[in-house]
Amino acid sequence: MSDQPNFWQTLLSVLSSFFGVQSERNRERDFRHGRPIHYILTGLLMATLFVLGVILLVRWALSLAGI
Template structure:
């Protein structure tokens, strides 16, 4: 009965963020991966992944603009 409660519990906002970051750099633990697949919604992780990717790309663009702006 306790296993059913664990499966039914949705991951918290922090757990989704940590899982997304861990997946982005390839260091997700097996325990967390199983939790994500059993109780998490695919849409939650897709949205988190898209947001993370957008922030990452915008950060890289900003860094390049700052570096190139200081060269001229």
């Protein structure tokens, strides 16, 4: 059995790192068994989704304000 983190564990690790609340146990698992490319790609995807979400939220707020 592999200790490599699955998709959901990788996603939760990246989300935790965005907020700075990653547990020491999970951080060790990520560094020992995770593949860096998985975390890089997941991080880029989450950052892109965050930026797009902010853009959409601002556009929505501006439309409500009549601008």
